[in-house]
Amino acid sequence: MQIPAVRLYLASTALAAVGQNVLLTVLFKQVFDLTGDELDIGLIGLAQFIPALLLVLVSGWVADRFDRRRVTGLFLAGRGLAAGALILFTVSESTEVWQLFAIAFALGTADAMLAPARRSVAPFLAPKELFPSVIALWTATFTASAIIGPIMGGFIYSVGASWAYVLAAALQFGAIIPMILLRYHRTPERITERPTWASAVEGLHFVRRTPVVLATISLDLFAVLFGGAIALIPAVAEERLGVGDIGYGWLRAAPGIGAAGMALWLARRPLTRRVGPTLLIVVAIFGFGHIVFGLTRSYAVAFIALVVVAAADMISMNIRGAIVPLVTPDEQLGRVNAVEGVFIGASNELGAFESGVAARAFGLPAAIAGGGFITMGIAATFAFVFPSLRRIDTFTELRPPDADADPAPVG
Template sequence: MTEPRVDPDGGSSGDAEVTSAEVLGYPAVRRYLASTALAAIGQNVLVTVLFKQVFDITGDELDIGFIGLAQFVPALLLVLVSGWIADRFDRRRVTGLFLAGRGACAIALVVYSVNGSGPVWQLFAIAFVLGTADAMIAPSRRSIAPLLVAPEVFPRTVALWTATFTGASIVGPVVGGFLYSLGPSWAYLVAAALQFGAILPVLAIAYHHDPGRMTQRPTWSSAVGGLRFVRRTPVVLAVISLDLFAVLFGGAVALIPAVASERLGVGDIAYGWLRAAPGIGAASMAVWLALRPVRRRVGPTLLVVVAVFGAGTVVFGLTRSYALAFVALVVVSAADMISMYIRGSIVPLVTPDDQLGRVNAVEGVFIGASNELGAFESGVAARALGLPWAIAGGGLVTVAIAAGFALVFPSLRRIDTFEELRPPVDPVPPTAP
């Protein structure tokens, strides 16, 4: 099935396939991508430097894990609040407000660094506040994207967003590694400026169609609507659970500072490039997906790329070659990008607009568990098993998880095209008991 050609004003111009260049004709899409680029570069600079600074101060992989845990806990605690706010209030303003919160955290890190290395618990406290801002931003910002274009054009928009986001994951770590060699305060100052700069574009976005915002008073039933929808929709549960378990065990990015120092013996700038390797792989794949998006065998493709993700992680964990470690991270992140693209298309396509914020909040906890909680798991495993097998063992578990999900969730492996995905005919209402 070909997608109808859609112009920026929402009209159709025949049965020709819509290109990525035509999707960029939407002013709202351009503004959304501009805000994403600025915020993501700033966040990558900040996180790259924060993990490295903590490890340089303490020399303990477990402290890297504690930073990840401090960023994850707020997402878990706020899952019901953040999703309800995204569905109740203007998502653009909520995003802008907490981008300012991120900028304030970066300023606090500037103060910490300028004053010299104070108690490390202060970095954990700032990471917790940063995680709180992230928890509030994620469901609101992710719920804006489906409102920018018609549904038939949305997978193209996801491809452009992932290309932008992962391009930022190249630029951010490289810039962060370079600025860290000059001094962490410079890196945090740049990160703060980028976060504040991302606010104006997102506030200027005009929606393509109405988001169907909630108007009722907050209740427990409305707050847990996202959890209920995920539990009762097998495809959504399968997609976000697969990402959770795969990256929770197979994620190795948090341990890159330790790998660069202890196994590869490289300095700050080489560390920055190694930290950028995932972005290079992901951005390259995102560009490919923008030009040639996945159209058929969507479910089986997702399962295969998760297995590739795990296999690449095994290689990264065991090698002592900088070049091979770099290539392994590129492969791992390219596979993860395909997974992100498929998941980022499936979830909004099967979720009603008025529940999207709450569902994205639940997904955000799953993603946070896989990333930030995964960083904590990696730190604990490195302490217990040693650095190589903490990473390689997680990769082997990820391969097994992909095989297990193929058996447990037949509805996932049967997905052929995105066009067959629609919200349930009788979706779970927000106020259902």
């Protein structure tokens, strides 16, 4: 925290993440209030995911070719404009839900271009030996925002959705300033050649031929794809728990509380041993929490289950956030982060779509609890299919495949 670039990066993260959490909290609730259909929540998630899939090769190349700070600032402005479109939709009192799907697609486009560039800034803010601490601070900031944003969104939505979108837009534009002002500790290497198909797909090739990276990000993909209860919180709050907008806002904040508490614990006592086995265990705990959340009708039990789910996910995110940059060469980091972004987007936005479809087909309890059982099975399967992941003990043993190190930890 004594490094100015780290403070600016965290400030930008906090502003952007609070704004995004306010926006999504209100957007999911607004679409459900308009239609009363869980599937529409899922379609919002699908609309956000499709751009990440379509732009995976472009976004990674842009992050590796241009100044990542400026790319991040440009698409933070894109997020702000999407929030502005939601303001216009709300004040017009339109009930045409397809317009919300179109805006969600635009928001997903900004996110798809923003994410690889922003994540690829972090490894260059401080000396390499401090990078795990930077990740811990970033995750703590990000998850604290996941508490503040939903609570604010729930309260402001009870006054008027347009005011929530005004706040979200202001925060996205405000996040641009610290990102542009930060200075690197070491300058990232950039690709300089003209764009080619081979250069664009290099990130995909790297992930495919590096088992520990493939295992780490695909585990997150499948776990959250089937454990997508967060998107269904509006329906659970109304249909199973019987709470209003403020109760919904606090329930939406429960994952942030669990994640922030765990992030603070990891910042004080970072994980140093048994990294791989810990990742597999916390994914299984993540699945069990979904089973509890899906079956309960108690607000308190549901709240605690979401806290536990998010705490487990925070450990997983912390491990993944350190493994991928440590194993990836600097000049490929943007392209690999773009591929990872599709996996993460698939697990979140596509997971929201899967949850909405399953809820409509089988009902809320079966959709959520069933996804939890599948997630626990996935963790057990990965333990056997990817022994290189299971055998990781410490972060210090991880190196890019071409580094002068024992290649065993990276497969």
